[in-house]
Amino acid sequence: MNPTTKLSVNINKVALIRNSRGENLPDIIQVAKDCQRFGADGITVHPRPDERHIRIRDVYELRPVVHTEFNIEGYPTTAFIDLVTEVKPEQCTLVPDPPGVLTSNTGWDTVKYQSFLREVIQEIHAAGIRVSIFLNPEPDKVEAARKAGADRIELFTGPYAKAYAAAANGPQNFELFNAYKETARRALQVGLELNAGHDLNLQNLKFFKLHIPELKEVSIGHALICDALYYGLENTIQMYKRLLS
Ligand SMILES: CC(=O)[C@@H](O)[C@H](O)COP(=O)(O)O
Ligand SMILES: NCC(=O)COP(=O)(O)O
Secondary structure (H helix, E strand, O other): OOOOOEEEEEOHHHHHHHHOOOOOOOOHHHHHHHHHHOOOOEEEEOOOOOOOOOOHHHHHHHHHHOOOOEEEEEOOOHHHHHHHHHHOOOEEEEOOOOOOOOOOOOOOOOOOOHHHHHHHHHHHHHOOOEEEEEEOOOHHHHHHHHHHOOOEEEEEOHHHHHHHHOOOOOOOOHHHHHHHHHHHHHHHHOOOEEEEEOOOOOOOHHHHHHHOOOOOEEEEOHHHHHHHHHHOHHHHHHHHHHHHO
16 A cells, blocks of 8 residues: 655745736635645745745745645745745755746756755754755765755656656656656665655656655646646645545
8 A cells, every 4th residue: 555645735826826916816825725625735835036926925924824734945045044944834845946947947966065955954954844855866866965964855857747748658768767766766765755846747646656656745836726727726636636645
């Protein structure tokens, strides 16, 4: 029997719609409450420096209403670390995004940035927050993630999603998928827990979970919010959860 994987709903795209009109519709605080009421095991936000979706103020306002697990993602600038250590989410996911990037497009080079990551992780740990590191499917980066002090890695599933979309029955890029499995295996071997995220959707999630059943959590935003346009938020969350149980 596979362990259940938690679903953290990323609400960036809800904030993007709100910001497009300058008012408070949709109200992301209400949406976060409703996601949890509909079964989400957590809420993820990725405040970006230009505040194009999640704003710094949102992060503070979300804290008291997120009673499941709050996950804040981002590049660890001093401002980001101050925000995270003040808000105290259950989890912080460190992502190596340059400021203007369209969306996250790579994981950390944990070997090159090991000492930087160690300092940052120490600071975030001191506030009692679990730290996850966004990682490419690169087994040789796992040990350095552990040495930097991470608790978890989040497998960057963007390349997996592209490979899956290009084939009819699963990713078929065995080299790539083996790299995911090997990265996951090594992480578990050295005592790191596993998350995954980016471009996961109703089509590609089942295969990923089937082959990497030890996943603790997936964070899903873009596709889930798009699906909610057709199926409604409650149905959509339940559809994703069924693929994870
Ligand atoms: C860290 C990650 O994988 C991203 O998926 C991210 O959280 C999404 O950010 P945007 O919503 O800004 O594209
Ligand atoms: N960490 C990944 C995430 O939060 C959501 O990514 P996406 O589903 O919006 O691509």
